[in-house]
Amino acid sequence: xxxxxxxxxxxxxxxxxxxxxxxxxxxxxxxxxxxxxxxxxxxxxxxxxxxxxxxxxxxxxxxxxxxxxxxxxxxxxxxxxxxxxxxxxxxxxxxxxxxxxxxxxxxxxxxxxxxxxxxxxxxxxxxxxxxxxxxxxxxxxxxxxxxxxxxxxxxxxxxxxxxxxxxxxxxxxxxxxxxxxxxxxxxxxxxxxxxxxxxxxxxxxxxxxxxxxxx
Amino acid sequence: xxxxxxxxxxxxxxxxxxxxxxxxxxxxxxxxxxxxxxxxxxxxxxxxxxxxxxxxxxxxxxxxxxxxxxxxxxxxxxxxxxxxxxxxxxxxxxxxxxxxxxxxxxxxxxxxxxxxxxxxxxxxxxxxxxxxxxxxxxxxxxxxxxxxxxxxxxxxxxxxxxxxxxxxxxxxxxxxxxxxxxxxxxxxxxxxxxxxxxxxxxxxxxxxxxxxxxxxxxxxxxxxxxxxxxxxxxxxxxxx
Ligand SMILES: Nc1ncnc2c1ncn2[C@@H]1O[C@H](COP(=O)(O)OP(=O)(O)OP(=O)(O)O)[C@@H](O)[C@H]1O
Ligand SMILES: [Mg+2]
Numbered sequence: 001x002x003x004x005x006x007x008x009x010x011x012x013x014x015x016x017x018x019x020x021x022x023x024x025x026x027x028x029x030x031x032x033x034x035x036x037x038x039x040x041x042x043x044x045x046x047x048x049x050x051x052x053x054x055x056x057x058x059x060x061x062x063x064x065x066x067x068x069x070x071x072x073x074x075x076x077x078x079x080x081x082x083x084x085x086x087x088x089x090x091x092x093x094x095x096x097x098x099x100x101x102x103x104x105x106x107x108x109x110x111x112x113x114x115x116x117x118x119x120x121x122x123x124x125x126x127x128x129x130x131x132x133x134x135x136x137x138x139x140x141x142x143x144x145x146x147x148x149x150x151x152x153x154x155x156x157x158x159x160x161x162x163x164x165x166x167x168x169x170x171x172x173x174x175x176x177x178x179x180x181x182x183x184x185x186x187x188x189x190x191x192x193x194x195x196x197x198x199x200x201x202x203x204x205x206x207x208x209x210x211x212x213x214x215x
Numbered sequence: 216x217x218x219x220x221x222x223x224x225x226x227x228x229x230x231x232x233x234x235x236x237x238x239x240x241x242x243x244x245x246x247x248x249x250x251x252x253x254x255x256x257x258x259x260x261x262x263x264x265x266x267x268x269x270x271x272x273x274x275x276x277x278x279x280x281x282x283x284x285x286x287x288x289x290x291x292x293x294x295x296x297x298x299x300x301x302x303x304x305x306x307x308x309x310x311x312x313x314x315x316x317x318x319x320x321x322x323x324x325x326x327x328x329x330x331x332x333x334x335x336x337x338x339x340x341x342x343x344x345x346x347x348x349x350x351x352x353x354x355x356x357x358x359x360x361x362x363x364x365x366x367x368x369x370x371x372x373x374x375x376x377x378x379x380x381x382x383x384x385x386x387x388x389x390x391x392x393x394x395x396x397x398x399x400x401x402x403x404x405x406x407x408x409x410x411x412x413x414x415x416x417x418x419x420x421x422x423x424x425x426x427x428x429x430x431x432x433x434x435x436x437x438x439x440x441x442x443x444x445x446x447x448x449x450x451x452x453x454x455x
Contacts, residue, residue, distance in 0.1 A: 118304030121265060122318035122370065123293040132317060136308045 004181045009188055015171035016192050022085065022157045022167060023196075026092035027150055033097025038105040052101070059098035065159050067091045072163040088160035092153065099149055107142035108134060140211050147204035151197045158193075168192060217276070218243045218374050218405040219264060224273035224283075226259055226429075233259045235429040236273065241374075241407060241422075246400045248416035248437070249409045251426035252452060257409040260426070261376050264407065265289075265296040278373045294322060297367030298376040301383050303359045305351040305366070311338065312347040315366045323370070330369075337365040341395050357388030361395055368399075375399065377408035413453075417441055425449050 040052035059067070071094075072087040082090070111134050119129040161170035172189040176182050219241040226234035233256050241247050249257050262268045263275060266282055266289040274283040278295040281287060306314050312334055319330035338344050341361035351359050360380055367375060377396065381389040393415050400406055400419045410416055416423055417437045424434040425448075433440065433449050444450045 114300065114302055114304045115306065117267060117300070118306065121267065121293055121298045121304075122366070123290050123322040124318060125290065128321050132321065133306055140308075 002179060004175075004179045004184055008175050008179065008185070011175065012168065012171055012185075012188055012192060015166060016168045016196070018085075018166060019154065019157045019168040019193075020196065022088055022092065022160060022165070023150075023154045025089045026096050026153050026157070029089070029093030030096025030100050030153070033093060034100030034104055037097055037101030038108065041101065041105050042108065056098045056102055059095050060102070064091070064095050064156055065162065067095055068159055068163055084160065084163050084165035087163060088157075088165050092156065092160070095156075096149070096153055099152075100146065103145045103149060104138070104142055107138040107145075110141050111137050140208075143204060143208055143211070147200055150200055154196050154200070155193065216243050217241065218245070218278060219407065220276040221260070221264075222274050222276075224260070224263060224275060225271050226256075226263060226268060227271055233429050234263070234270070237426075237429070237431055239424060239431060239434075241405060243405055244403045245421045246404075246406045246419055247408070248420035248423045249407065249426060250411070250413070250416060250423060250452070251432075255426040256429040257426050258378050261298070261378050261407060261409055264374075264376055265293055265298050267298075290322070294370055295373045296376065297370060297372035297374070299360070299363050299367055299378070299380050301379040303351070303356075303363045303383075305359055305363055307351050310348050310350055311343065311354075311362050314351070314362060315369050318366070319369055333369050334365070337368045338362070340368065340398075341365045342391070355388060356384045357391045360384065360392050364392075364395055364399075374405045374407070377406065377410070379409050379411065382411060413441070425452065427452075 037052050037056065040048045041056070043049055043052075068088060068091045071091040072082070072084070075082050075087060075090075115133055115137065116129055119133040124132070157167055158169040160167055161173070164170075166174075168189055172185050176185045179185065217240050219239070221237050221239040224234050224237045225232065237256070237260055239247070239260075249260070251257050259268060263270050263282070264277055266287065270283050272283075274281055276282075277292060280292040280295075282289075282292070306317070309317065312331065315334040315338065316327070316330040319325045319333060320327060325333070335344060335347070338347065341364055343358060343361055343365065346354065346358065346362075351362065354362065360383075364380070380396070381392050384392065389412070393412065396406070396408070396415075397419050408416075408420075420437050422434060423437045423440045425432050425440070427448050433444065433446055440449070441453060444453055
């Protein structure tokens with residue numbers, strides 16, 4: 001046991017960078033996966049739709065914690081050596097792909113069929129219909145739930161501490177074991193999470209207003 | 216020359232037959248008004264003409280393209296056939312100018328400056344030259360519908376289809392849209408229009424087609440059709 005110092009707070013802030021990194025990887029990978037999934041779920045081919053639907057059902061219907069365990073222990077059982085960050089990133093990308101894919105599929109489906117018909121009647125190709133007519137409108141619908149889910153991702157990264165990834169929460173409990181000042185340390189940890197999430201929602205609200213002004 | 220020719224067109228949704236062998240000829244420059252009660256297949260027929268609906272049998276010849284043999288280049292066809300819907304279907308995230316120029320630039324690959332010149336001309340034609348920068352949400356229903364007509368006209372179509380384009384409008388706004396349609400008919404455009412405006416059909420149509428139960432029940436010049444209906448169904452429809 002030793003006393004809490006300013007150095008410990010600095011350690012927490014450094015650890016928060018790992019939280020941010022994992023969240024960033026999860027969101028970026030999940031965004032790509034989500035786009036692919038949304039596309040597959042609207043495909044003309046029933047088997048592709050079904051497969052994508054199954055994927056979403058599995059990842060939305062099981063706890064992220066379990067997915068983390070399966071990735072971490074499962075991959076090493078298969079003889080694939082992964083770091084804690086690697087396993088956590090893999091599991092969280094798979095997970096956020098499912099959620100983001102659903103959010104975006106819903107946003108696209110919310111655009112009236114009349115918009116597709118207006119575009120198709122003018123001779124636009126299918127990709128043009130999507131890029132110039134549907135996507136800009138779907139984007140505005142998708143923004144609030146997407147940011148909402150980004151915040152969720154930031155908080156989900158705390159689960160990665162369980163497979164030994166030294167992010168913010170993990171560092172918090174390590175420091176608490178040394179200094180035994182739970183109130184101060186976990187208070188600081190919570191404050192850092194709050195700061196990250198609050199920045200996200202504030203930025204999104206600004207963006208929303210801007211999109212709204214553009215009409 | 217025939218601009219549009221439908222031959223024994225049949226269309227079903229699952230088990231329900233919506234078009235039961237529709238045959239129709241529209242000569243170049245003719246204005247065909249399609250009337251009939253709700254559910255008689257008017258919209259479906261119109262939507263088949265630009266390939267928005269697929270047909271199960273029969274054939275449709277439009278502006279030199281044949282629909283129904285599965286080999287039609289629908290994108291080419293749609294550049295020659297404009298359609299205007301009851302609900303305008305304008306793009307809410309673009310202003311009037313961009314609504315009109317979008318397809319010119321993407322589909323016809325026309326430069327922005329040239330596309331904007333075309334837009335200014337067609338918007339002038341529908342009396343909206345001063346609304347270039349307005350969003351659809353800032354316009355009245357009648358104005359929105361005129362933008363939709365201009366957007367179609369900008370593509371320089373050979374044939375225009377109109378599906379109840381005044382039905383969503385307040386009575387005092389239908390006049391401005393009907394005037395645009397009358398001008399267009401006067402300019403020699405081939406037009407197929409589904410309408411509930413009987414007086415209008417009588418005045419500008421070269422031929423009126425009465426649909427009933429997915430068939431063309433009766434057709435002819437408006438003077439003859441309205442004055443002297445041959446079937447009980449049309450008599451009943453007119454008297455309502
Ligand atoms: N997508 C669809 N699926 C199943 N049935 C449909 C579909 N679209 C239209 N129908 C049916 O086809 C029939 C003809 O519809 P259509 O829209 O062509 O009628 P309409 O003459 O235009 O009627 P209205 O005057 O009400 O617009 C109707 O019975 C309708 O219920
Ligand atoms: Mg209709």
